[in-house]
Amino acid sequence: MSLKVCIAGATGWAGSELTRGIAAAEDLVLVAAVARKHAGQKLGEVLGEPRLAAPIFASAAEALAQPCDVFVEYTKPDNAKANILAALEHGVHVVVGTSGLTDEDYAQIDALARERQRGVLACGNFALTAVLLIKFAEMAAKLIPQWEIIDYASAGKPDAPSGTVRELAGRLGKVRQPTLEVPLEQTIGMRETRGGTLAGSQVHALRLPGFVIGVETIFGMPDQTLSLRHNAGSSAKPYVGGALLAIRKVSGLIGLHRGLDAVLDI
Ligand SMILES: NC(=O)c1ccc[n+]([C@@H]2O[C@H](COP(=O)([O-])OP(=O)(O)OC[C@H]3O[C@@H](n4cnc5c(N)ncnc54)[C@H](OP(=O)(O)O)[C@@H]3O)[C@@H](O)[C@H]2O)c1
Numbered sequence: 001m002s003l004k005v006c007i008a009g010a011t012g013w014a015g016s017e018l019t020r021g022i023a024a025a026e027d028l029v030l031v032a033a034v035a036r037k038h039a040g041q042k043l044g045e046v047l048g049e050p051r052l053a054a055p056i057f058a059s060a061a062e063a064l065a066q067p068c069d070v071f072v073e074y075t076k077p078d079n080a081k082a083n084i085l086a087a088l089e090h091g092v093h094v095v096v097g098t099s100g101l102t103d104e105d106y107a108q109i110d111a112l113a114r115e116r117q118r119g120v121l122a123c124g125n126f127a128l129t130a131v132l133l134i135k136f137a138e139m140a141a142k143l144i145p146q147w148e149i150i151d152y153a154s155a156g157k158p159d160a161p162s163g164t165v166r167e168l169a170g171r172l173g174k175v176r177q178p179t180l181e182v183p184l185e186q187t188i189g190m191r192e193t194r195g196g197t198l199a200g201s202q203v204h205a206l207r208l209p210g211f212v213i214g215v216e217t218i219f220g221m222p223d224q225t226l227s228l229r230h231n232a233g234s235s236a237k238p239y240v241g242g243a244l245l246a247i248r249k250v251s252g253l254i255g256l257h258r259g260l261d262a263v264l265d266i
Pocket of ligand 1: 077239
């Protein structure tokens with residue numbers, strides 16, 4: 001039997017690529033979509049994909065009137081939490097791709113998910129190489145006490161650091177706090193050039209033409225370094241496979257889980 005999916009943000013850059021992935025999957029069926037500008041139309045008409053007959057609704061509340069098993073949140077941070085809570089109230093499992101929710105938001109989401117015995121899988125970056133970078137960096141941090149992070153993005157990206165870097169730094173901070181031989185306040189010259197501190201890690205954000213999105217963690221030990229780097233190009237294709245896996249696996253979870261590795265056998 002096919003899993004019924006509703007996607008909020010189905011006409012967006014990330015959401016539209018995911019809907020094409022769902023259209024090609026035999027075990028998934030898209031039953032409803034959420035987006036304001038094209039509300040009232042069929043998703044297939046908007047995306048030029050005849051296999052997508054799902055109607056588009058202006059709000060998650062309207063879309064959730066169509067019975068579904070999994071709700072995917074891929075809109076914007078300002079209404080993501082309300083959409084996720086509405087889906088849980090309807091007894092639907094949730095996959096979250098939207099970045100920018102706070103730890104407080106997630107605590108509230110976790111409480112409702114546990115109360116309703118439903119799963120929420122939130123992943124700031126569904127690209128397999130980014131997921132692996134975070135996992136490998138956690139392994140390295142157990143053995144190597146010093147590292148710094150570089151956050152690469154296009155010149156026009158207004159926010160810094162990226163959602164991926166936030167997730168990476170948060171996960172590394174739970175392994176241990178990296179050591180600094182020269183405390184930041186003892187920097188001779190410009191303290192700002194040592195970057196910003198996020199969950200204990202020093203983060204250096206580059207915003208330049210020529211980059212799309214990337215992250216690098218550099219670990220250092222005497223006479224040796226280890227660089228772990230993920231780069232993504234300009235299409236949203238890298239995020240489809242991981243999001244499809246999350247959709248297929250989320251019903252096996254209860255409560256909030258962060259990071260795709262919660263459902264990967266690694
Ligand atoms: N986890 C990952 O791997 C991953 C990958 C890529 C992006 N992201 C994140 O996913 C989110 C979406 O990114 P994007 O680049 O796809 O954005 P986008 O191209 O601007 O698309 C946003 C989508 O959400 C809809 N939308 C926005 N506000 C809405 C509202 N209030 N009510 C209903 N629908 C609304 C938009 O349609 P209307 O404007 O017509 O309403 C559109 O369909 C961002 O937070 C981004 O950082 C995550």
